[in-house]
Amino acid sequence: MEKEQLEKEISKLKTLLMENLTVNLGVTAVDDHDYNRTKILFENIVEKDVNDYCLKMGYNIKFRFIIKNNKGLSGIALNNTQEFKEMGINIIIGHPSSTHCYVSMEYVNKNNMLLFSSSAQSSQLARKGDNLLRMHPNDAYQGHVIAEMLSSRGVRAIIVIELESLWADGIYKILEDIFLKKGGIVLERVKYNLELTDFSSHLARIEDIAVDAVRRYGREHVNIVLLSYEEGIKIVKQAKDFSTLYSLYWFGSDSTARFLAYTSEASEELTHLKIFSPLPEPTKSQFYFSLNQSYYALTHEPLDFDTASKYDIAWILARAILKSKTTDVKRLLEVIPEVASMNFGASGWCKLDENGDRETANYGIYGYEYVNGTATYKNYGVYDGTLGRVFWIEFPSS
Missing domain, CATH: 3.40.50.2300 (Response regulator)
Incomplete structure (x- = not known):
């Protein structure tokens, strides 16, 4: 019992210090096609780029992205959200669909989770004070x-x-x-x-x-x-x-x-x-062209706005976690707007508005x-x- 208690205390201390940790983040895809390209993006590009940065900057932290497929169904989107929670994952890059976000938000807010969507754009989701952020301007x-x-x-x-x-x-x-x-x-x-x-x-x-x-x-x-x-x-x-x-x-x-x-x-x-x-569309920066070249070589598809936004969300979350030294959702919601406003990523300027939605785009x-x-x-x-x-x-x- 003493050994188990000691291990728990060591684990807790590591979490507080953000040292020798693997931070697991959830990712959802809207359907089979999106799942395939999202899997390629995160396994071959995002995870490597983020972890190389952590190593270069002296952070003894690794990020791991776990991807689930919503199969185009709202019920599966909610199930995936609940499964992430059961895995101890409270932060999700998703859901891509506005409908999938709708059905999940009651559970997300109640359980102190965070959804950060790359492409949900319904203006009805533009709400202050909830646990949904969007790297897409709302429809309006x-x-x-x-x-x-x-x-x-x-x-x-x-x-x-x-x-x-x-x-x-x-x-x-x-x-x-x-x-x-x-x-x-x-x-x-x-x-x-x-x-x-x-x-x-x-x-x-x-x-x-x-x-x-x-x-x-x-x-x-x-x-x-x-x-x-x-x-x-x-x-x-x-x-x-x-x-x-x-x-x-x-x-x-x-x-x-x-x-x-x-x-x-x-x-x-x-x-x-x-x-x-x-x-x-993504802002056609030199960074976009470089990333697009890598992505196209793997998928034979151009890097579109939604996929570029997923890449940017991963970086914003990683930097916010490193800056705040926590994965606590409440604290991250305070830090992310500042981090996003300073990020000119693959999709362009990532500044969020008062509702937590992307302020503008090209x-x-x-x-x-x-x-x-x-x-x-x-x-x-x-x-x-x-x-x-x-x-x-x-x-x-x-």
Whole structure:
């Protein structure tokens, strides 16, 4: 008994001193594909980089990342969270999905755990004081980006067509606020139900508004903003029957960016309207290019924003643990914002806002065009999150 008690005391002392320890951190993947690439990233790159740094800096600590697959199911995500807790792991790089975070947060908060997600972006998760951090701007932030895209093109008036949803409401609220401050005007806001398939009555109404707006402001100063998911394909196809609406450029959100699955259904309409849409992307720094080269050699895939963010989260957590000399979640939640704000990682500047979400990011701006007779997406520009400005690579002539 004395030996066991002594070992416990030694273990406790090591923990307090953060010496001769292996710190286990959990990682979750959203599905099989994500699991495979996440496993490659952490086993071949992250764990080596972090532990090499610890050795170089004289820390007698090792980090180990244990990866679980949520299999695309919320129930499995919650089970994985509970299993990590049973293993003594309170810190998880995950969950990638907003839905998986939703179902886990009650358990996470109650059991003093921490989720740090790379890609959950629902604005409904933007809450102060909980144990969820996100290395992704919330959905509503796109309103900033879209407003800047419009104003940078000299657009003075817009008509918004949006799915009736909390998601679209969040984007619209910020879009309207920023666009009005920049001197723009929202001519009409049309909300539709997800079950609707015939949009002709909505389109007929805003066609009349568009005709008057073009006469008043000029065609190049009037645009359409579409906040939709897959049903947006029906809208753009039906818009072809309304000459003024079809003569304007359309803008969208990340849900209409690089929408290749539907180019075969509406190639003519997509390439005509363009649907300029923002999509979060890593800042193209020298560090990103170097890491991307290593990652691509292992996976034959480019390092995307979500995967680069996982890499950055691992570093932020490691540095926060080393700085605070603890894995206590409450203490880490106090330290992480400062550590993140000083980290310009593979994905870019990692500063968090008051809700613990990424404050900003770079966004690629994508539209559609024909390339060698095939409809595909094209990168037309970039939104620089640090500067809050849009830089167009090119813009099609009217």
